[in-house]
Amino acid sequence: xxxxxxxxxxxxxxxxxxxxxxxxxxxxxxxxxxxxxxxxxxxxxxxxxxxxxxxxxxxxxxxxxxxxxxxxxxxxxxxxxxxxxxxxxxxxxxxxxxxxxxxxxxxxxxxxxxxxxxxxxxxxxxxxxxxxxxxxxxxxxxxxxxxxxxxxxxxxxxxxxxxxxxxxxxxxxxxxxxxxxxxxxxxxxxxxxxxxxxxxxxxxxxxxxxxxxxxxxxxxxxxxxxxxxxxxxxxxxxxxxxxxxxxxxxxxxxxxxxxxxxxxxxxxxxxxxxxxxxxxxxxxxxxxxxxxxxxxxxxxxxxxxxxxxxxxxxxxxxxxxxxxxxxxxxxxxxxxxxxxxxxxxxxxxxxxxxxxxxxxxxxxxxxxxxxxxxxxxxxxxxxxxxxxxxxxxxxxxxxxxxxxxxxxxxxxxxxxxxxxxxxxxxxxxxxxxxxxxxxxxxxxxxxxxxxxxxxxxxxxxxxxxxxxxxxxxxxxxxxxxxxxxxxxxxxxxxxxxx
Amino acid sequence: xxxxxxxxxxxxxxxxxxxxxxxxxxxxxxxxxxxxxxxxxxxxxxxxxxxxxxxxxxxxxxxxxxxxxxxxxxxxxxxxxxxxxxxxxxxxxxxxxxxxxxxxxxxxxxxxxxxxxxxxxxxxxxxxxxxxxxxxxxxxxxxxxxxxxxxxxxxxxxxxxxxxxxxxxxxxxxxxxxxxxxxxxxxxxxxxxxxxxxxxxxxxxxxxxxxxxxxxxxxxxxxxxxxxxxxxxxxxxxxxxxxxxxxxxxxxxxxxxxxxxxxxxxxxxxxxxxxxxxxxxxxxxxxxxxxxxxxxxxxxxxxxxxxxxxxx
Numbered sequence: 001x002x003x004x005x006x007x008x009x010x011x012x013x014x015x016x017x018x019x020x021x022x023x024x025x026x027x028x029x030x031x032x033x034x035x036x037x038x039x040x041x042x043x044x045x046x047x048x049x050x051x052x053x054x055x056x057x058x059x060x061x062x063x064x065x066x067x068x069x070x071x072x073x074x075x076x077x078x079x080x081x082x083x084x085x086x087x088x089x090x091x092x093x094x095x096x097x098x099x100x101x102x103x104x105x106x107x108x109x110x111x112x113x114x115x116x117x118x119x120x121x122x123x124x125x126x127x128x129x130x131x132x133x134x135x136x137x138x139x140x141x142x143x144x145x146x147x148x149x150x151x152x153x154x155x156x157x158x159x160x161x162x163x164x165x166x167x168x169x170x171x172x173x174x175x176x177x178x179x180x181x182x183x184x185x186x187x188x189x190x191x192x193x194x195x196x197x198x199x200x201x202x203x204x205x206x207x208x209x210x211x212x213x214x215x216x217x218x219x220x221x222x223x224x225x226x227x228x229x230x231x232x233x234x235x236x237x238x239x240x241x242x243x244x245x246x247x248x249x250x251x252x253x254x255x256x257x258x259x260x261x262x263x264x265x266x267x268x269x270x271x272x273x274x275x276x277x278x279x280x281x282x283x284x285x286x287x288x289x290x291x292x293x294x295x296x297x298x299x300x301x302x303x304x305x306x307x308x309x310x311x312x313x314x315x316x317x318x319x320x321x322x323x324x325x326x327x328x329x330x331x332x333x334x335x336x337x338x339x340x341x342x343x344x345x346x347x348x349x350x351x352x353x354x355x356x357x358x359x360x361x362x363x364x365x366x367x368x369x370x371x372x373x374x375x376x377x378x379x380x381x382x383x384x385x386x387x388x389x390x391x392x393x394x395x396x397x398x399x400x401x402x403x404x405x406x407x408x409x410x411x412x413x414x415x416x417x418x419x420x421x422x423x424x425x426x427x428x429x430x431x432x433x434x435x436x437x438x439x440x441x442x443x444x445x446x447x448x449x450x451x452x453x454x455x456x457x458x459x460x461x462x463x464x465x466x467x468x469x470x471x472x473x474x475x476x477x478x479x480x481x482x483x484x485x486x487x488x489x490x491x492x493x494x495x496x497x498x
Numbered sequence: 499x500x501x502x503x504x505x506x507x508x509x510x511x512x513x514x515x516x517x518x519x520x521x522x523x524x525x526x527x528x529x530x531x532x533x534x535x536x537x538x539x540x541x542x543x544x545x546x547x548x549x550x551x552x553x554x555x556x557x558x559x560x561x562x563x564x565x566x567x568x569x570x571x572x573x574x575x576x577x578x579x580x581x582x583x584x585x586x587x588x589x590x591x592x593x594x595x596x597x598x599x600x601x602x603x604x605x606x607x608x609x610x611x612x613x614x615x616x617x618x619x620x621x622x623x624x625x626x627x628x629x630x631x632x633x634x635x636x637x638x639x640x641x642x643x644x645x646x647x648x649x650x651x652x653x654x655x656x657x658x659x660x661x662x663x664x665x666x667x668x669x670x671x672x673x674x675x676x677x678x679x680x681x682x683x684x685x686x687x688x689x690x691x692x693x694x695x696x697x698x699x700x701x702x703x704x705x706x707x708x709x710x711x712x713x714x715x716x717x718x719x720x721x722x723x724x725x726x727x728x729x730x731x732x733x734x735x736x737x738x739x740x741x742x743x744x745x746x747x748x749x750x751x752x753x754x755x756x757x758x759x760x761x762x763x764x765x766x767x768x769x770x771x772x773x774x775x776x777x778x779x780x781x782x783x784x785x786x787x788x789x790x791x792x793x794x795x796x797x798x799x800x801x802x803x804x805x806x807x808x809x810x
Contacts, residue, residue, distance in 0.1 A: 327701040344692040356700040358682035365681040
C-alpha cells in the first residue's frame with residue numbers, strides 16, 4: 001500500500017425523498033489498498049458506491065480520480081476511468097460464454113464481426129493472471145456463484161480496473177470460496193489495484209482490509225487502520241451509542257402457544273422445521289443469507305407452498321395454501337423488500353393501508369369511503385406515520401414511514417401473528433427505535449411476533465428466544481440470556497459443538 | 499416558479515389541452531365542424547371505440563393488453579347476424595348469446611394469461627387470429643344481409659336528439675368510472691398493475707381479478723359488436739380490423755400507463771374524443787385517408803412524448 005491517493009470524494013450530498021442518504025461525506029482511498037466501508041444498513045455505503053460508479057449522481061460535492069475532478073459521473077465515464085463495481089446481483093449474461101461476458105461491450109472486432117479466437121485467448125490470459133483455472137468457453141449459467149464472481153472480476157480486469165468496488169462479495173460464498181476470493185483480492189492489491197470492500201461482517205474486515213471507513217446514518221465517521229483498531233471500537237463507531245439503550249425492556253411470562261410448526265418441508269429449501277411461537281413473544285430468526293429464513297416466512301404466510309408438514313394456529317390444525325388463507329387466520333408478513341413486495345408505491349397511504357382490508361369495508365362491491373378514510377387516519381396517528389396527509393403517494397415517504405404503512409395495513413386486518421422479515425432494513429436509526437417500540441407494543445398486546453434479522457444487535461436486543469437456521473434447518477435455539485453474537489454466528493456458519 | 503406551475507398544469511390537464519386545441523383549430527378552419535349535427539356525428543363515430551376503450555383501460559391498468567378486441571367485434575357480429583338471419587333466432591336471444599360469446603372469448607384470453615402464463619400480448623394476438631378466422635368460417639367469407647327490421651335502431655336510432663350508441667357509451671363510461679373509483683374491484687385493478695407481487699402478498703387473489711378484466715373487455719367488445727352490426731346493417735367478417743390498435747391508441751393517449759397502475763377514465767374519454775375529432779376534422783378539411791393515418795400517429799407520439807417529458 002502506497003500513500004498515494006487515487007480516489008477522493010469531497011463534500012458529497014445526496015437526498016432521496018424523505019431521507020438524507022449522504023450528508024457531506026468526504027473520504028479518500030490509496031492506490032493498492034483494500035479499503036473497507038463499514039456501516040449498518042442505511043448508513044450510506046451503497047449510495048456512495050453508486051455515486052462512484054456513476055449509477056446515480058450526487059446532489060453536490062466532487063469526486064477526484066487520479067488528477068481529474070468530477071462533479072458527476074456516468075457509468076460509462078466511470079468505467080473509462082478504471083472504476084469497476086461488482087454488485088451483489090451480477091451483471092452477467094447467463095447464455096453467453098465466460099470470454100464473451102468478460103469482453104461484453106468491448107469485444108475484439110474485425111469490421112462487423114467479433115474475433116472470438118482473439119477474445120478467448122485474451123480472456124484465458126486474464127484468468128491465468130488471476131491464477132484461475134477456468135475454461136473460458138463455458139456458458140456462465142453453468143458456473144457456480146463463486147466462479148461467476150470470478151468472471152465479474154475478470155471483466156473488471158479486462159477493462160484495466162484501477163479501483164474495484166465489491167459489494168458484500170462473500171455473502172453468497174462458502175468458507176472455502178471465501179478464502180479463495182481473499183487470495184484473489186490480495187493478488188489484485190499486489191498489482192496496485194485499489195479495492196473498496198463493503199461488508200457488515202466485521203470479522204472479515206480484520207482478515208482482509210488495510211483500512212476501514214465507518215459510516216452511520218449517511219454521515220462519514222472516520223477512517224482507521226484496521227490492524228491498529230479493535231472490534232468493539234468499530235462497532236461503537238458504527239452504532240454510535242451503547243447497544244443496550246436501543247431496545248425497550250419487555251417482560252414475558254408463561255408460554256401460550258399461538259403457532260406451532262411441525263415437520264415442515266419444502267424442496268431442498270426447508271427441511272424438517274419444528275418450532276412454536278408464544279403469545280406475546282418476539283421470536284428471532286438468525287442465519288446467513290440463503291439459510292431458509294425468508295423461505296420459511298413465505299411458506300407460513302402462504303406466499304409459497306410447502307410440500308408437507310403441519311401448521312397449528314391457536315391449537316387448531318390449519319391449511320394455508322395462499323396468502324388470503326393466512327390472512328384469514330391472522331398470519332401476516334412484513335416482507336424483506338418493502339418496495340417490491342410490501343407497498344404499492346404509486347398509490348396513497350390510505351389506499352395502501354386499506355388494500356388487504358378492502359373487502360371487509362365494502363358493502364357488496366362498493367367501498368365505504370368514510371370508513372376507509374377513518375381507518376387510515378386512525379393508523380396514521382396511532383403509528384405516528386409522518387405524512388402530509390393520507391392521500392400522499394407512498395413513494396414520497398421515508399423508509400421508516402413506509403415500513404409503518406406496511407405494519408399499519410396488517411394491524412387494520414386484526415392479525416395475531418406478525419412475521420417481520422428484516423424489519424429495519426434501510427431505515428434511519430431514529431425510525432428504527434420507533435419500529436422496535438411498535439413491535440414491543442404489539443407483542444404486549446398478545447400478538448406473536450417472528451422477527452427475521454441479519455442485524456445482530458437487533459436480534460439480541462429484541463428477541464425473547466432466537467432460533468438459528470442453516471441450510472434449510474433450524475440448528476440451534478437460544479434463550480435471550482444465553483444468546484451471544486459469537487454463539488449465533490458459530491451456529492449459523494456451521495462451526496461449534498453440535 | 500413560473501415554469502413549475504406550467505409544468506403542473508401540463509401534468510394535470512395535458513390531454514385536455516390537446517383536445518381543446520384540436521377542437522378550436524378545426525372549429526376555426528372549417529365552417530361545419532361546430533355544427534351541432536356534426537358534433538353528434540363525432541360522438542357517434544367514437545362511441546364503439548369509447549365502449550371498448552373502457553374495458554381496455556381495465557386490462558391495461560392491470561398491466562395487460564388485449565389485441566383481440568377487433569376480431570371479437572367481427573366474430574360476435576357475424577354470429578349474431580347468422581343466428582338471426584339463417585336460424586331465425588329472436589333478436590333479443592341472439593344479442594344475449596352474442597354478449598356471452600364475447601365474454602367467453604375474453605375469459606379465454608384471461609385463462610391463457612393467468613393459468614397457462616402466456617404473456618398478454620401473445621395470448622391475445624393468438625386469439626385475434628383465431629377469432630378473425632372464425633368470422634370468415636362462420637360467414638364463408640361473405641357478408642350476411644337481411645337483418646330483421648327494427649334491429650337497426652341499436653346502431654342508427656336516436657333517443658331525443660342523441661344517437662343511441664352515444665347513450666350506451668356514456669353509460670359504459672359512467673359505470674366504468676363507478677367501478678374504478680367506488681368499488682374494491684377498481685382499487686384491485688390499480689394494485690395489480692402497480693405491483694402485482696405486493697398485491698398478492700396483501701392477500702388479493704390476483705388471478706381471479708385478471709380473469710375478470712379480460713372477461714370485461716370481451717363483454718364490452720360484444721356490446722360494440724352488436725352496435726356495429728346494427729349500424730352497418732350486415733354481418734361483415736372483416737369488421738373491426740385494426741380496431742384494437744385504435745383502442746390502444748386512445749387509451750394510451752388518455753394517459754394510461756402501458757405498464758399498468760396509472761391512468762383515469764376521464765383521460766381515456768379525452769383520448770377517445772381526440773381520435774374522433776381528428777378523423778372528423780381531417781375529413782371535413784378534405785385531407786385524404788393516407789395523410790390522416792400519418793397525422794394520427796404523430797398526434798399520438800406528440801401527446802405521449804409531452805407526457806413523458808412533463809413527468810421528468
